[in-house]
Amino acid sequence: xxxxxxxxxxHLNNMGDVAMLQIAVTRLxxxxxxxxxxxxxxxxxxxxxxxxxxxxxxPSGRNIWSFKYGSRNPFLNKIINYFYKLGxxxxxxxRSPHLMKWLLExxxxxxxKFLEExxxxxxxxxxxxxxxATGGGYIxxxxxxxxxxxxxxxxxxxxxxxxxxxxxxxxxxxxDADTIKRAxxxxxxxxxxxxxxxxxxxxxxxxxxxxxxxxxxxxDDAIELVYQSRTENLxxxxxVNLRISNxxxxxxxxxxxxxxxxxxxxxTYSSSLVPVPISRHLDPNGLEDPDSVAIQQLxxxxxxxxxxxxxxxxxxxxxxxxxxxxxxxxxxxxAAVFALSQGVPVVGLAKSEYYVDKFVxxxxxxxxxxxxxxxxxxxxxxxxxxxxCHLWEQSESLRPQLLNMAKQQIxxxxxxxxxxxxxxxxx
Numbered sequence: 001x002x003x004x005x006x007x008x009x010x011h012l013n014n015m016g017d018v019a020m021l022q023i024a025v026t027r028l029x030x031x032x033x034x035x036x037x038x039x040x041x042x043x044x045x046x047x048x049x050x051x052x053x054x055x056x057x058x059p060s061g062r063n064i065w066s067f068k069y070g071s072r073n074p075f076l077n078k079i080i081n082y083f084y085k086l087g088x089x090x091x092x093x094x095r096s097p098h099l100m101k102w103l104l105e106x107x108x109x110x111x112x113k114f115l116e117e118x119x120x121x122x123x124x125x126x127x128x129x130x131x132x133a134t135g136g137g138y139i140x141x142x143x144x145x146x147x148x149x150x151x152x153x154x155x156x157x158x159x160x161x162x163x164x165x166x167x168x169x170x171x172x173x174x175x176d177a178d179t180i181k182r183a184x185x186x187x188x189x190x191x192x193x194x195x196x197x198x199x200x201x202x203x204x205x206x207x208x209x210x211x212x213x214x215x216x217x218x219x220d221d222a223i224e225l226v227y228q229s230r231t232e233n234l235x236x237x238x239x240v241n242l243r244i245s246n247x248x249x250x251x252x253x254x255x256x257x258x259x260x261x262x263x264x265x266x267x268t269y270s271s272s273l274v275p276v277p278i279s280r281h282l283d284p285n286g287l288e289d290p291d292s293v294a295i296q297q298l299x300x301x302x303x304x305x306x307x308x309x310x311x312x313x314x315x316x317x318x319x320x321x322x323x324x325x326x327x328x329x330x331x332x333x334x335a336a337v338f339a340l341s342q343g344v345p346v347v348g349l350a351k352s353e354y355y356v357d358k359f360v361x362x363x364x365x366x367x368x369x370x371x372x373x374x375x376x377x378x379x380x381x382x383x384x385x386x387x388x389c390h391l392w393e394q395s396e397s398l399r400p401q402l403l404n405m406a407k408q409q410i411x412x413x414x415x416x417x418x419x420x421x422x423x424x425x426x427x
Contacts, residue, residue, distance in 0.1 A: 001032040001424070004128040005039045006153045008136025008146065010059055012046040013280040016334025019222035019315035020135035020168055025051045027221075027414070031421045038124045050314070059149070061121025064104060064114065065093060066152050093152065094185065097159045130424055131157025135168025135196060135221045137333065139183070141176050142247040142354050148179055155186045163424045165192040167416060168221035170361065171201040173353045183208045191423050194416035196220040197361030216416050219365050219409025222334065225315060226341035227406045231323040234344065234395055237274035238265060238388070239321070239328030241335035242294035242349075245279075248331055249352040254375050258349065259298045261384040262329060266302050269326075269392055273299040275309030276322050276335040291332060327391045329384070333358040340366045341406040343399035345391045347384065351375035365409065368394075369402045 005024070009017035021039070028035055037054045041047045044056035093100055101122060108115040125131070131154060138146040150166070157164040174180060187193070187208040193215040195201040205215060240262065244250055262273060277291035292308030299308065305321075312318045319338050322328060328339035331349040336359070339346050348359030350372055363370035371387045373380065391398070 001034060001130070002036045002124075002128045003028060003038065003130045003132055004124050004153075004157075005037060006131075006133040006150045007039060007041070008134065008138045010040055010042045011281070012041055012043050012050060013282075014278060014334075015280070015312075015315045015318050016222060016278050016332075016337065017136055018050050019225045019319075019334070019338075020220065022050055022315065023221040023224050023413075024132075024134040024167060025054060027417045029053070031417060038128070057120060057124060058117060060114075061117040061119070062149070062153060064108070064118045064121075065100070065156060066149065093155055094159050097156060125156060126160065128157070128162055130420070131162045131164050132420075133166040133169070137170035137196075137354075137358060139169060139171045139179075140174050140354060141179075144176055144179055147174075148182060151179070151182050151186050154190055155182075158186065158189045163420070164190045165194075165420045166190055167192070167194045167420075168196050168218065168413070169193070169201070170196045170358065171204045172357055173200070174204060180208075188214070190214070192216075192416060192419045194218040194413065197358075197365055199361045199364045200357040201361070216412060216419070218412040218416050219406075220334075220337050221413055222315070222337050223341040223406050224410045224413065226319050226322075226338050227403070227410060229316060229319045229323070230342035230403070234326050234399060235274075235324040236269075237272050237325040238262060238269075239274045239276040239325035239330065239335065239339060239344070240295055240298050241276045241278060241291055241328070241330035241332045242298060243279065243291060243332045243355075244289050244294045247352055247354050250331060250349075250375070254349075254351070254380065255294065255297060257380040258329070258384060261381045261388065262298055263302060264385055265388045265392070268389070271326070272304070273302040274321055274324050275299065275303070275305050275307075275312070276318060276325075276328055276330060276332075276338060277309035277312060278318065278332045278334045278338075280310075280313070291335075326395050327388065329388065331355065333362065336362055336370065340369055340402050343403045343406075345369040345395050345398050345402065346371070347387045347391060348372045349375055349384075366402055366405050369398045369405075 007021050039054050040059050041056045047056045133150045154164050187210050195217045198217040275295045279291045292310040296308035322338040327345045329347045330336050336346040350356045350359045359372045
């Protein structure tokens with residue numbers, strides 16, 4: 001059995017993406033004893049660390065199928081741009097992938113490096129039994145390149161008559177007309193789709209033309225890794241995460257309000273602040289800092305981990321920190337998942353539509369253990385402090401319910417993977 005896996009963070013520096021990938025690999029390896037798993041990544045060394053016994057390959061060969069290729073020959077570039085502008089790449093990918101492969105190899109024939117990368121990807125693609133995308137929130141307007149890259153890979157699998165699946169995915173918000181058109185052409189033909197939440201994802205999936213028989217709402221795949229690592233009892237800390245990025249829309253005014261509320265809560269309950277960082281992304285464009293940078297601003301003087309959690313370089317380490325807490329305050333989705341799945345309630349901080357969908361969807365999955373503070377409202381400091389106090393007092397009684405919800409979602413996740421196994425058979 002050979003499986004090609006797309007995954008939401010090629011760089012492997014987001015601990016939520018890594019946790020989802022780890023569970024996907026573990027589940028697949030349990031289903032097929034002889035499975036050969038090939039995973040797209042830009043960091044083969046990290047993949048070997050996080051997912052042993054898998055095979056890395058670079059995304060560059062896959063990108064050539066999308067005409068993301070700049071030839072040194074100006075004439076060939078004109079041909080490439082002509083195909084791209086007319087949408088001929090999409091039509092050929094869908095209707096005649098073998099012809100498109102031949103055409104691209106002809107275009108690449110004098111660019112040996114690109115040709116080798118293209119052929120390396122095709123060797124995996126054409127021999128795969130299953131083409132699969134693992135969990136993440138990347139089919140949306142925030143990550144259009146990721147969205148279209150995954151859609152293109154699934155489309156290739158469908159065109160080559162492979163079995164296809166996308167698991168643990170969150171959809172939307174999506175308003176980009178071209179991407180919606182692409183999704184409508186591909187998603188109805190994907191064999192198995194599992195969603196991590198239904199509130200935003202199901203209506204969008206229906207708008208793509210996907211019938212209810214094709215999908216199942218399972219929750220996030222990372223839940224299983226967290227649940228396996230859960231602590232026996234709640235801790236006494238207040239977990240902290242703040243995502244400063246172009247897609248969270250958080251500013252310094254919000255940071256100060258959150259900091260004041262947290263420090264007031266720590267003083268009230270004789271607690272401490274515990275970093276729960278998810279992203280380790282060093283953005284060369286300066287649009288996003290690692291979570292630890294913002295966390296440092298919040299926890300100064302109220303923690304024994306002054307690096308903001310930068311040293312927590314694996315999902316397991318971050319999960320362990322979340323287990324030290326009585327509750328977690330977070331502007332990052334997976335910091336919430338790492339808490340809730342071991343019975344720790346969460347205050348989710350949401351300003352952008354992207355994060356509103358994430359946290360409200362998570363509240364739908366886990367119930368009253370999730371309190372969402374909408375940061376567009378006034379009185380952030382007072383509202384946040386009140387929510388922290390409420391969850392602090394209710395955390396012990398909420399814990400059994402949260403653990404039960406996590407267990408149910410894990411079982412649904414296994415059911416989705418069983419569907420995939422049943423479709424492909426024991427190869």
